[in-house]
Amino acid sequence: MKDLLIQKNKNLFFSMGIYLFIFFVIPFLYHLFNPDAFITQFQGTNDFSSLIYVFILLALMLLSYNLASLKLPRVKLPTIMFNSKLVLVLLLLFIMTSIYFYINFSFKFRHTGEGLTAAGNDIIILSLLKIFFKTYLFISLVYFLKTERVFGDRYVYLLIGLSFWLSKSGSTDLPMIFVAIIFALKKQSFLVKPIKARRYKLKIFNNFSVRIILLLFLGFGVVFMGFANKLGFEKAQEVFFSEEGLPRVLNSTTLRLSTHYASNFGAYKAYEEGSYAITDAIPGTWNNMYSRAQYLFSGQAVERDRVWSINRANYLNLFNDHYKEKTGASPGIFASIYYTNNLFLGLLLIGLYIFVIIKILKVSLQLNTLKLNLAGYIVCTLFIIPLFESPFDNINIFNTSFVYLYFTTIPLLKINNDKSLKITPV
Incomplete structure (x- = not known):
C-alpha cells in the first residue's frame, strides 16, 4: 500500500x-444547441451573466484541490458508524420499515406526491435510515480503498441491498x-484497478467489457426508474418503447440533469429582482428546523413558512411552471451563493465549504489508497453528489x-486521523 501515494492517484479528481x-x-452544451428547450422549462436562461460566478467557483474548486493539505483535524464528535451493535439494530429497523413501505406504498409513493409528514413517522424514520x-456504503468503500478490508460482514450488505430494493422510491x-x-x-x-498479486476468484469482474455492459444496464435502469418515478411503470414503458421514445427520453433526461446548471440562471434572476424566494430562503430553512423538531417530539404538525427550505426556494426560482405545493429542487453548489441574499457572503461561505469538503475527500480518497x-x-x-x-x-x-x-464527514475524519479506531464486523 505504501507505493500507492497521492501523486499516483486521482480518485477524487476524476470523480x-x-x-x-x-x-x-x-447541460451547457445542450443549452447552446437547444436554447428553446431551456427557455420553455427554466427561468432566466436567456441571460448568461450568472456563468461568471460559476467560473469563479470552478477556479476556487480547482485551487482548493491543489492547495488542500493532507492533514485533517481530530474530531471528538460521536458517530455510530463504527459501533457494530448499534449498526445491527439500525439494520433490523431498516429491514422492518422497508417491508412496511413495500406493503403499504411500494413504488407508488413518490409519483403520487404524498409528503413525508403526511405519510407518518414510519416513513420519516425510513428516509433517515x-x-x-447510503453513507455506510460510502464509508465502506473508503475503508476498503485504504485497507483492502471491509468492516461489514456479507449478510450486512446483502440486507442493506434488500432493504433498498424493498423501499425503492426513485432512480438513486x-x-x-x-x-x-x-x-x-x-x-x-x-x-478498483488491478494490482499485481491481487487474488480474486471471480475473474469476470476484472473484464473491462463486462464492467461496461453492467454500467450501461445500471444507467438504463436509473433513467427508466426516473421516468417511472414520475409517470408510473406502465407509462414509462410506453415512453421508452414507442417510436418517438428515444428523442423524448434524451431530451427529458438531459433537462433533468440540467437542474443544477439551470439553477444558476433562475436564482441569479430572482436575486437581481429581490424575490421573496431569495430573501425568505435562509430564514424559512431555519424556522423549518424548529417546526420539524416540534413535530418529531410532540407529534403536532406546525404550519411552515411559504419558503421552508433552500430546495423549495430554488424550485420556485428554477421552473416556469412551479405549481406543485410540496416540491423542491436542489440548487447545486454554484447557485447556492445567491440564497444568502448577499452575493459576496455567498461566494465566501460556499468557497469555504468547497475547500473543507474537498480537503476531507482528497485525504480520504487519494492518500494511501487503491486506485x-x-x-x-x-x-x-x-456518493459525492x-x-x-x-x-x-x-x-x-x-x-x-x-x-x-454528518455521517459522511465525521467517519471520514475518524478513519483518516484516529489510529486507535477499532472496527469490528457486524
Whole structure:
C-alpha cells in the first residue's frame, strides 16, 4: 500500500470531473444547441451573466484541490458508524420499515406526491435510515480503498441491498443496491484497478467489457426508474418503447440533469429582482428546523413558512411552471451563493465549504489508497453528489442533507486521523 501515494492517484479528481461533466458541461452544451428547450422549462436562461460566478467557483474548486493539505483535524464528535451493535439494530429497523413501505406504498409513493409528514413517522424514520446506510456504503468503500478490508460482514450488505430494493422510491436507489451487492459478493475488484498479486476468484469482474455492459444496464435502469418515478411503470414503458421514445427520453433526461446548471440562471434572476424566494430562503430553512423538531417530539404538525427550505426556494426560482405545493429542487453548489441574499457572503461561505469538503475527500480518497477504475469513479461520484446539492439546507439539522453530511464527514475524519479506531464486523 505504501507505493500507492497521492501523486499516483486521482480518485477524487476524476470523480469530481464526472460530476461536473454530467451536471454542468453536458447541460451547457445542450443549452447552446437547444436554447428553446431551456427557455420553455427554466427561468432566466436567456441571460448568461450568472456563468461568471460559476467560473469563479470552478477556479476556487480547482485551487482548493491543489492547495488542500493532507492533514485533517481530530474530531471528538460521536458517530455510530463504527459501533457494530448499534449498526445491527439500525439494520433490523431498516429491514422492518422497508417491508412496511413495500406493503403499504411500494413504488407508488413518490409519483403520487404524498409528503413525508403526511405519510407518518414510519416513513420519516425510513428516509433517515436510507441516508444513513447510503453513507455506510460510502464509508465502506473508503475503508476498503485504504485497507483492502471491509468492516461489514456479507449478510450486512446483502440486507442493506434488500432493504433498498424493498423501499425503492426513485432512480438513486438502484446504484445503492448495486454497491451493496458488490460488497455482499466481496467483488470490490469491480471498482478498483488491478494490482499485481491481487487474488480474486471471480475473474469476470476484472473484464473491462463486462464492467461496461453492467454500467450501461445500471444507467438504463436509473433513467427508466426516473421516468417511472414520475409517470408510473406502465407509462414509462410506453415512453421508452414507442417510436418517438428515444428523442423524448434524451431530451427529458438531459433537462433533468440540467437542474443544477439551470439553477444558476433562475436564482441569479430572482436575486437581481429581490424575490421573496431569495430573501425568505435562509430564514424559512431555519424556522423549518424548529417546526420539524416540534413535530418529531410532540407529534403536532406546525404550519411552515411559504419558503421552508433552500430546495423549495430554488424550485420556485428554477421552473416556469412551479405549481406543485410540496416540491423542491436542489440548487447545486454554484447557485447556492445567491440564497444568502448577499452575493459576496455567498461566494465566501460556499468557497469555504468547497475547500473543507474537498480537503476531507482528497485525504480520504487519494492518500494511501487503491486506485479506482471507471466504474469506481462513477460510484464514487454518486456518493459525492449529495455533498454539493444544497449546502445551506444543512442549517436544518433534521434535514436528510445534514444527516448525510454528518455521517459522511465525521467517519471520514475518524478513519483518516484516529489510529486507535477499532472496527469490528457486524
